[in-house]
Amino acid sequence: MSDDKTHKIPQTTPRYSATFDEYTNSEIRRAAATGIYDIRGAGSKRKLPHFDDLLFLGASVSRYPLEGYREKCGTDVILGARFAKKPIHLKTPVTIAGMSFGSLSGPAKESLGRGATAAGTSTTTGDGGMTQEERGHSQTLVYQYLPSRYGMNPDDLRKADAIELVIGQGAKPGGGGMLLGQKITKRVAKMRCLPEGIDQRSSCRHPDWTGPDDLEIKIAELREITDWEKPIYVKIGATRPYFDVALAVKAGADVVVLDGMQGGTAATQEVFIEHVGLPILAAIRPAVKALQDLGVYRNGKNSVQLIVSGGIRNGADVAKAIALGADAVAIGTAALIALGDNDPHLEEEYNKLGTTAGAYDDWHEGKDPAGITTQDPELMKRLDPIKAGHRLANYIAVMTMEAQVVARACGKSHLHNLEPEDLVALTIEASAMAQVPLAGTSWIPGVTKF
Amino acid sequence: METLNFDLDKKPLREVNQFLHGDAASLNGKSIVIENPNGAHNIAVGLKADVDVTIKGHAGYYAAGMNQLAKVTIEGSAGSGVAENMMSGVVHVKGFASNAAAATANGGLLIIDGDAGLRCAIALKGADVVVGGSVGSFSAFMAQAGNFVILGDAGEGLGDSIYEAKIFVRGTVKSLGADCEEKTTSAEDRKILADLLIKAGHSDVNPDSFQQYGSARTLYHFHVDNAGAY
Amino acid sequence: MCGIVGLLVRNQKMRDSIGELMLPMLIGMTERGPDSAGLAIFGEPVNANERKFNFFAGTADFNWAQFAQDFDKQFSTKSSSAPKANHLVLTTTAAPDLVKAWVKQQYPQLHLLSVGRSMDIYKDVGTPAEVAARYDFKNFKGTHLVAHTRMATESAITPAHAHPFTAGEDWCLVHNGSLSNAHSLRRKLEHLGIEFETDNDTEAACRFLQWRMREGDDLETALNKGFEELDGFYTLLMGTSNQLALVRDPFGCKPAIIAEHPDYVAIASEFRSLAHLPDIKNAKVFEPSPKEMYVWKL
Numbered sequence: 009m010s011d012d013k014t015h016k017i018p019q020t021t022p023r024y025s026a027t028f029d030e031y032t033n034s035e036i037r038r039a040a041a042t043g044i045y046d047i048r049g050a051g052s053k054r055k056l057p058h059f060d061d062l063l064f065l066g067a068s069v070s071r072y073p074l075e076g077y078r079e080k081c082g083t084d085v086i087l088g089a090r091f092a093k094k095p096i097h098l099k100t101p102v103t104i105a106g107m108s109f110g111s112l113s114g115p116a117k118e119s120l121g122r123g124a125t126a127a128g129t130s131t132t133t134g135d136g137g138m139t140q141e142e143r144g145h146s147q148t149l150v151y152q153y154l155p156s157r158y159g160m161n162p163d164d165l166r167k168a169d170a171i172e173l174v175i176g177q178g179a180k181p182g183g184g185g186m187l188l189g190q191k192i193t194k195r196v197a198k199m200r201c202l203p204e205g206i207d208q209r210s211s212c213r214h215p216d217w218t219g220p221d222d223l224e225i226k227i228a229e230l231r232e233i234t235d236w237e238k239p240i241y242v243k244i245g246a247t248r249p250y251f252d253v254a255l256a257v258k259a260g261a262d263v264v265v266l267d268g269m270q271g272g273t274a275a276t277q278e279v280f281i282e283h284v285g286l287p288i289l290a291a292i293r294p295a296v297k298a299l300q301d302l303g304v305y306r307n308g309k310n311s312v313q314l315i316v317s318g319g320i321r322n323g324a325d326v327a328k329a330i331a332l333g334a335d336a337v338a339i340g341t342a343a344l345i346a347l348g349d350n351d352p353h354l355e356e357e358y359n360k361l362g363t364t365a366g367a368y369d370d371w372h373e374g375k376d377p378a379g380i381t382t383q384d385p386e387l388m389k390r391l392d393p394i395k396a397g398h399r400l401a402n403y404i405a406v407m408t409m410e411a412q413v414v415a416r417a418c419g420k421s422h423l424h425n426l427e428p429e430d431l432v433a434l435t436i437e438a439s440a441m442a443q444v445p446l447a448g449t450s451w452i453p454g455v456t457k458f
Numbered sequence: 459m460e461t462l463n464f465d466l467d468k469k470p471l472r473e474v475n476q477f478l479h480g481d482a483a484s485l486n487g488k489s490i491v492i493e494n495p496n497g498a499h500n501i502a503v504g505l506k507a508d509v510d511v512t513i514k515g516h517a518g519y520y521a522a523g524m525n526q527l528a529k530v531t532i533e534g535s536a537g538s539g540v541a542e543n544m545m546s547g548v549v550h551v552k553g554f555a556s557n558a559a560a561a562t563a564n565g566g567l568l569i570i571d572g573d574a575g576l577r578c579a580i581a582l583k584g585a586d587v588v589v590g591g592s593v594g595s596f597s598a599f600m601a602q603a604g605n606f607v608i609l610g611d612a613g614e615g616l617g618d619s620i621y622e623a624k625i626f627v628r629g630t631v632k633s634l635g636a637d638c639e640e641k642t643t644s645a646e647d648r649k650i651l652a653d654l655l656i657k658a659g660h661s662d663v664n665p666d667s668f669q670q671y672g673s674a675r676t677l678y679h680f681h682v683d684n685a686g687a688y
Numbered sequence: 689m690c691g692i693v694g695l696l697v698r699n700q701k702m703r704d705s706i707g708e709l710m711l712p713m714l715i716g717m718t719e720r721g722p723d724s725a726g727l728a729i730f731g732e733p734v735n736a737n738e739r740k741f742n743f744f745a746g747t748a749d750f751n752w753a754q755f756a757q758d759f760d761k762q763f764s765t766k767s768s769s770a771p772k773a774n775h776l777v778l779t780t781t782a783a784p785d786l787v788k789a790w791v792k793q794q795y796p797q798l799h800l801l802s803v804g805r806s807m808d809i810y811k812d813v814g815t816p817a818e819v820a821a822r823y824d825f826k827n828f829k830g831t832h833l834v835a836h837t838r839m840a841t842e843s844a845i846t847p848a849h850a851h852p853f854t855a856g857e858d859w860c861l862v863h864n865g866s867l868s869n870a871h872s873l874r875r876k877l878e879h880l881g882i883e884f885e886t887d888n889d890t891e892a893a894c895r896f897l898q899w900r901m902r903e904g905d906d907l908e909t910a911l912n913k914g915f916e917e918l919d920g921f922y923t924l925l926m927g928t929s930n931q932l933a934l935v936r937d938p939f940g941c942k943p944a945i946i947a948e949h950p951d952y953v954a955i956a957s958e959f960r961s962l963a964h965l966p967d968i969k970n971a972k973v974f975e976p977s978p979k980e981m982y983v984w985k986l
Contacts, residue, residue, distance in 0.1 A: 019783065026528050044680055068772060157581060161545055162524035188678060201484035201564070201602045203622060206678040211600060215580040216520070216539035216558035218941035221689030221720040221839055225499045226539075226578040229520040232475045233504030238768075251842050255689075257724065258839055497959030516959045516973070535973060537959060538943060556943065575975055576940045594940065595978065638919055 030422025088239020123400025323410020691717025721837025
């Protein structure tokens with residue numbers, strides 16, 4: 009029986025492919041048009057197993073919570089007491105991750121310094137060297153020592169409070185730095201000893217050492233140059249955290265900084281960000297196990313501390329990272345958002361750039377309307393370092409207090425007394441990665457029987 | 459000139475380095491001799507005084523690392539990274555140097571009388587390097603600035619991804635790296651070369667016997683046509 | 689990562705002190721390799737119809753006397769054995785294949801470190817100084833040796849994972865570096881019938897050479913094929929009954945330094961380990977070029 013010719017044939021609803029989704033198709037078109045890979049900033053944007061998949065078990069009958077105010081919950085942390093004459097003392101375990109002057113404007117680096125100092129924590133230089141603004145405004149400054157050695161010099165080394173030897177970062181473990189011509193201004197070029205306006209390619213390996221056996225000698229050199237005063241951190245992008253942390257410790261690291269794939273970058277290939285590295289959730293327990301197996305985990309003077317980063321956003325993340333075994337965390341992307349990055353009040357400008365507030369990640373182009381990831385003098389003026397620094401200090405204070413709220417609820421008088429047993433997981437993946445039981449059960453996949 | 463002797467068989471290196479990091483005014487003009495180095499690493503690193511240091515034997519890794527102002531002479535061979543990140547001053551290796559000699563050095567002069575290993579002058583940032591012998595592969599990799607003079611031969615991949623550093627080679631080059639090409643020597647370049655040869659004790663060597671190399675500058679901006687070079 | 693050590697004594701009068709000469713070389717490589725250490729020592733070969741078997745027991749108090757007794761009973765031989773802590777050198781005329789099969793069945797807890805006429809292998813966990821003291825390296829005599837200190841990268845720290853690895857009679861190898869395609873190599877070679885003891889990347893390099901030599905390549909040809917198939921960074925030092933051989937990968941990142949003297953040839957990862965050798969001032973000290981094979985014969 010055929011339909012009456014006046015009725016239309018019913019159509020199926022247009023359906024997007026989950027594999028060839030809108031974003032994927034647009035990227036294919038862009039690649040076909042340009043013949044070059046897509047470069048962007050920020051960290052992995054995919055939905056990944058993360059701290060949101062973990063929950064705290066607050067005190068109830070079997071355990072007792074702490075009251076606020078009088079019943080103190082300590083938040084201070086000491087980093088790098090193993091060998092250094094002057095370890096780092098921080099009031100909060102939230103630190104500011106390494107971000108370069110070059111990828112960020114001078115006022116942005118100043119803001120970070122101001123905010124961190126007000127909050128009693130440290131900032132970190134990046135792949136470009138130390139600026140006067142940052143050293144001037146940051147009370148505790150960690151100086152990165154990277155494969156490129158841009159801006160590296162012994163005078164700044166001696167001015168630093170700690171040295172962070174960078175092997176890699178979470179956004180691109182195995183990759184080097186990148187800064188495109190539009191951000192290689194006169195000042196940036198001079199600091200990095202490059203011609204103005206060219207696209208900077210950074211090497212992915214250090215020039216004068218390869219392997220943990222030689223790393224040991226390099227760390228010794230940095231100690232000798234600075235007369236054993238400063239803690240030496242080693243930063244790694246999370247890939248094989250058990251082996252890498254063990255080797256960093258054997259090579260002499262005082263602190264290990266572990267950066268997951270959610271960790272941001274100023275610029276790198278999109279494919280690198282999304283497809284190389286581990287979510288931070290999967291990296292923490294193997295890293296802690298390496299420290300435990302070597303007898304340097306919270307073991308008095310002979311301790312190596314662990315700082316984790318990559319998608320730390322709030323006090324719950326801070327508390328969870330510490331409960332899983334970290335001593336401190338580092339924030340990068342979150343700090344920039346606190347300063348004003350991707351703020352909705354600039355929506356019109358984001359639209360002009362073909363994007364929207366919250367999604368803007370073409371930081372390599374140097375056109376940031378918020379004046380943070382740019383070297384454009386007009387755009388840079390939009391960021392008031394004093395106001396922005398104040399905002400950052402507020403945000404860090406909130407994160408610290410949130411962590412304390414959670415810790416007190418679990419009966420802890422110091423954040424460091426949080427432990428994995430205070431946590432459960434909502435999903436099987438998170439349970440397996442963080443090695444805590446699935447909520448309501450005693451099951452940890454791969455560890456305990458169902 | 460007042461001479462001070464240190465014996466690394468008897469005194470820990472940390473103490474020697476710490477002494478050498480002392481008040482520059484008290485060190486200026488002094489002559490320091492370090493005996494029995496026996497391949498120890500990190501000898502005379504981080505100096506920042508107008509002091510003359512002689513290492514009597516073979517040095518390990520990073521000898522005279524991050525040197526400023528000082529004159530350091532190694533009367534033997536030097537391990538990896540000799541004069542790495544040097545800012546100023548002079549380092550003179552009388553024997554051969556291992557890998558990554560003058561890595562990322564910003565200023566000053568490194569003289570090597572013998573051969574240098576692989577990656578000599580890697581990521582050079584403005585220092586001058588003169589090698590009396592030959593250099594290994596991947597030398598001048600990503601060399602950004604400075605002058606690199608090689609009296610002998612160069613291995614594979616010379617000047618790969620080079621920026622603005624200048625290379626002068628008297629011998630043969632096994633192969634050039636990406637974006638590195640032959641350059642004609644200007645009068646200014648010739649003068650730079652001649653001056654360096656004299657400073658390095660090669661005044662008898664003819665500057666015109668060198669071929670100059672430098673960046674072709676085609677990789678300064680990402681472009682699809684260069685995909686093969688990456 | 690690791691430290692490697694090699695020593696070939698040309699001066700016959702010095703061969704009785706090869707252990708004393710080697711000990712500071714090995715200790716000098718402790719920072720590069722604190723986890724475990726190993727040594728392959730070559731000396732006077734036993735008779736042509738005999739072989740030396742080096743066994744390793746997991747425990748310190750293994751009853752070697754009982755083992756030797758059972759062995760002689762099984763093979764109707766009068767073998768000679770020299771036990772040291774958890775290690776035994778057994779010299780016998782019994783056929784190697786039969787010996788291997790019997791030990792595998794009767795004493796599966798024992799690990800066979802080497803078979804040969806002139807080579808003994810010792811390897812165990814602990815610092816180089818501890819391992820050296822355990823087996824009395826200081827008093828060893830011989831013509832040449834290959835030694836290694838280990839800083840484990842990705843495989844476990846066990847005696848079996850320590851170097852040297854052996855791929856045939858009187859043949860061994862040590863390695864400094866990290867291979868990036870070791871797992872694929874292992875699967876390919878297992879498929880070709882080569883047996884593996886560990887997941888250590890060095891063993892993959894060793895068994896690769898074993899395979900090539902099984903197929904008829906001489907060492908040089910095998911190493912040249914290695915440049916194509918082995919991916920990663922490596923300095924390899926090999927010992928056979930009458931020579932030492934060294935090769936570095938094309939990237940040349942892992943260090944090596946050689947001292948040639950009329951009395952000896954010495955090899956190490958760092959000059960520090962050579963500094964105390966007799967008359968080192970008059971040795972020709974140089975670094976090997978990458979992708980070239982260096983051979984020193986007795």
